[in-house]
Amino acid sequence: MTTRRALTLTSLKGEDNLEIRHVPIPDVGDNDVLINVKFCGLNFAECSLRQGLYSPIPPLPTVPGYECSGVIGQIGSQVTDLKVGDRVVGLKNFGAWSDVVVLPSSDCNVIPDNMSLEDAAAIPVNYLTSYLMLFDQAALKPGDKVFVHMAAGGVGTAVGQLCLTVPDVTVIGTASKAKHKHCLANGIHHPIDYKSLDFVEETRKLFPKGVDIMLDPVGGPTSKKSHTLLRSLGKHIHYGGSSYISGANKTWTSMFSIMWNFFNSGSYSGFGLMERSVLVGGLHVGKMMQDPEYHPVTRRAMTNLLNMYKEEKIKPHIDSVWHFEQIKEAMGRIYSGQNVGKVILNASVMSDKGTQATKK
Numbered sequence: 568m569t570t571r572r573a574l575t576l577t578s579l580k581g582e583d584n585l586e587i588r589h590v591p592i593p594d595v596g597d598n599d600v601l602i603n604v605k606f607c608g609l610n611f612a613e614c615s616l617r618q619g620l621y622s623p624i625p626p627l628p629t630v631p632g633y634e635c636s637g638v639i640g641q642i643g644s645q646v647t648d649l650k651v652g653d654r655v656v657g658l659k660n661f662g663a664w665s666d667v668v669v670l671p672s673s674d675c676n677v678i679p680d681n682m683s684l685e686d687a688a689a690i691p692v693n694y695l696t697s698y699l700m701l702f703d704q705a706a707l708k709p710g711d712k713v714f715v716h717m718a719a720g721g722v723g724t725a726v727g728q729l730c731l732t733v734p735d736v737t738v739i740g741t742a743s744k745a746k747h748k749h750c751l752a753n754g755i756h757h758p759i760d761y762k763s764l765d766f767v768e769e770t771r772k773l774f775p776k777g778v779d780i781m782l783d784p785v786g787g788p789t790s791k792k793s794h795t796l797l798r799s800l801g802k803h804i805h806y807g808g809s810s811y812i813s814g815a816n817k818t819w820t821s822m823f824s825i826m827w828n829f830f831n832s833g834s835y836s837g838f839g840l841m842e843r844s845v846l847v848g849g850l851h852v853g854k855m856m857q858d859p860e861y862h863p864v865t866r867r868a869m870t871n872l873l874n875m876y877k878e879e880k881i882k883p884h885i886d887s888v889w890h891f892e893q894i895k896e897a898m899g900r901i902y903s904g905q906n907v908g909k910v911i912l913n914a915s916v917m918s919d920k921g922t923q924a925t926k927k
């Protein structure tokens with residue numbers, strides 16, 4: 568039987584709960600394609616999943632991963648729009664961290680000639696999240712003031728670049744001081760060092776009335792404060808809970824921190840929202856991926872994003888590339904907040920155990 572190498576989550580405890588396993592290659596259905604994977608994306612979500620701080624958690628052992636890029640090696644009998652040899656990007660509801668992936672052809676897009684396979688793996692989660700929040704949910708329009716937390720991360724970088732495609736949009740974002748140069752180069756006009764300054768005060772100095780769109784992946788008291796920055800007709804979109812994650816391991820202290828952040832994240836009453844004429848919403852691309860009803864939505868957004876890349880309007884910033892064998896180090900970069908942009912996994916076998924990640 569032919570097998571594939573899959574980076575597998577074996578438990579939700581400890582630091583060594585991800586291992587490479589050799590598992591059977593699934594059958595290729597009539598409407599499926601088989602991708603020989605070159606690169607996969609690593610996200611905050613998988614770092615949370617590893618600690619059991621993600622919902623939903625699939626039965627273990629499981630292969631994480633939402634996105635991969637590679638070359639089609641086989642197509643199902645009913646597939647007409649893709650062919651063997653096409654360079655593609657694929658979206659998957661878990662299971663993308665493998666050197667061979669089988670998925671429905673409708674969850675797969677051919678990438679433009681000018682796109683590298685590394686860049687392709689960096690597009691789906693970060694850019695779909697940003698695209699759907701900005702264009703589908705918040706209806707971004709010329710002149711809007713947009714605020715994004717974690718501005719130097721993969722999603723923050725995508726938000727800055729996508730906002731540059733709409734005239735006169737101003738973006739304010741939180742990031743460590745050392746990452747401000749990256750923010751400025753990627754459409755974040757006003758980076759705020761949230762570690763030494765109060766982001767609400769700094770934003771009010773720039774825009775006394777507040778912002779039109781608040782993009783909030785932090786949760787906890789930061790969410791409560793962020794909400795105060797919304798001006799009338801503003802939209803506050805929740806899409807993460809980074810304040811719940813503190814380091815690579817779950818400890819009693821981190822569990823206490825999760826509870827504390829959860830109970831201090833604020834709440835909204837319908838009346839309160841009505842009186843201020845504001846909207847509150849949320850987005851979870853992972854959950855959308857589980858429901859085929861939304862696949863046409865993500866497919867349309869992916870097509871638009873790939874066209875934007877082709878026209879050189881967007882370009883992911885790759886922080887570093889690591890082999891499956893280096894997953895601990897790769898995740899460490901995210902846990903410690905060192906990364907600037909996207910962390911990528913290389914699906915090929917690491918030939919030299921001493922090889923360092925390719926830092927971009």
Ligand SMILES: NC(=O)c1ccc[n+]([C@@H]2O[C@H](COP(=O)([O-])OP(=O)(O)OC[C@H]3O[C@@H](n4cnc5c(N)ncnc54)[C@H](OP(=O)(O)O)[C@@H]3O)[C@@H](O)[C@H]2O)c1
Nearest residue numbers: 611696717720721722742743784806807809850851852904
């Ligand atoms: N709902 C969805 O569908 C969806 C999809 C994608 C991502 N997300 C969420 O969006 C957020 C950003 O994701 P991303 O992929 O852009 O992240 P990322 O690339 O890993 O960026 C993380 C950056 O955020 C900052 N940061 C702030 N709080 C942090 C913390 N507690 N731990 C580590 N870093 C922290 C760090 O930069 P500084 O040095 O500036 O602090 C870090 O470099 C996450 O909360 C993620 O779960 C949600």
